[in-house]
Amino acid sequence: MSKRAVLEVIALDVEDAVAAQAAGADRLELVTEMAADGLTPSPDTVAGVRAAVGIDLRVMLRLADGFAAGDVDRLVRVAGELRSAGADQFVLGFLDADGGVDLAAVERVVGALDGCPWTFHRAIDRAADRDTLRRRLAGLPGLDTFLTAGAAEGVDEGLATLAAEAAHDGGPGYEQQILVGGGLRLDHVPRLRACGIEAFHIGGAARPKGWDGPVSVEAVARWRELLDGEDA
Template structure:
C-alpha cells in the first residue's frame, strides 16, 4: 500500500516525512479545493521531505477544470517551474466542453513535466464519463488517477472506484480519496482493491483573536484561525494501513 497526504504547509511536509508516507500532494488554498503552491513553498518542501516524494498540484484557479488557452499557458509554466524546483511529479487535469479530458492540453502539460510521473486529479470525478476519461488517461500516459468514484467520499464511491481498478488492469494506478481516515482506511482498501490512498488529514489551528475584519478560511470553526495537517491523524492513518505502530507526535520548528 502507498499513502499520499495532501498538505499546504511545511509543517505538513515535516509530518509526512516523520511518518514516511510515500508522497505528498503539495497545494495552496486547500479550503478552495487546492491551488498551485508557490515556488518558495515547493523548494523548501523538496528540501525537507527526507525521501518523501513531493508532487505539487497544478491548478491555476478555483472552480471547474475547463481552462482557457491562457490558463493552460500558466499551468505549463508552473509545471516547468516545479520541475526546476525539484518536484518528483505533478498533479493536474483539464476537461473539454464535452466533459472529457482536453487531450491536447493534457498532452502539452504532461510533456512539460519532462518525464516525471503525472497524476490525473479529481477532474475525473467532475467529468461526463469517468470510464471514458480513464481510457484517455491511459493513452496519454498518466501515472495514476485520483478519484472518490465521483461521490462525496471514497466509501460512497467504493463500487465505482472498484470498477475503475478493474478497468485499469494495472495499466495505471487508481488512488482512492475522499474522507479517508484511520477509522475507514481498511474498509476503503477492501471495498475498492486500490493500492494507493490519498487523505487530507487536517485539524483547525487556534490563532490570534479576530478583529473587525476577518480573513478566516472556508469552514474554519469559531475560535480557530486556519487548518493544518493533523500529526496524530496521519500517525493513526499510517498505523491503520501498515499495521505498524507509529511514534508519538512531536512539535516541529
C-alpha cells in the same frame, strides 16, 4: 503479506511536510488555497519543501477553482518554473465544457513535464464518462495514478465504482494505480483494501483543527498504523 499501502498527505507548507513525513506518509501532494480545492503553490514553497523532506512530492498544476485548464500557456510556464524549483512529480486534470477530458490541454502540459510522473486528479469524478476519460488518457507519458473518490460526492457514494475499477482487467486506461481520496475515512479502509486498492490520499483527515491548522503527526500516524495493520 500484502504490498505496503501508499499514504499520500496534502501539504500546504514545510511544517505540514515535515509532520507528514515524521508520521509515516509515503508521499505529499503540495498545494495552496484549499478554499479553491487546491491550487499551484509557489516555486519558493516547492523548493523549501523539497529541501526539508525526502519523501516523494507531487505538485499541483491548477491555476483556478474548477476543472477548466484556463491559460494553458501560463500552465506550461509554471510547470517549467516548478521543475526548476525541484519538482519532479505533478498532479493535474482538465475537463472541457461537456465533461470530457480536455486532451489538448493535458497533452500540452504533460509535454512540459518531459516524462515526470503525474496523477490525474479528481476531475475524473466530474467527468461525463469515466471509462472514456481513462481510455483517452491511456499512453500519455508519466501518467501513473488516478486520484478518485469514485463519485463527485465522495467515497461513501463511490465505493461500488472504486471496487469495479480496481477489479478491471487492466486494459488501456486502467494500468494506473487508483489513489482513493475525497471524503475518505478510516472505516473505509478495510473494504477498499479487500478490493485490492493500495493507495490512500488524505487532507482534512490529517488536520483535526481544520485547514487553518497544521498536519497532525498523531492523525497521520493513525492512518499509517491502520494501513500497516491491513498489510500484515
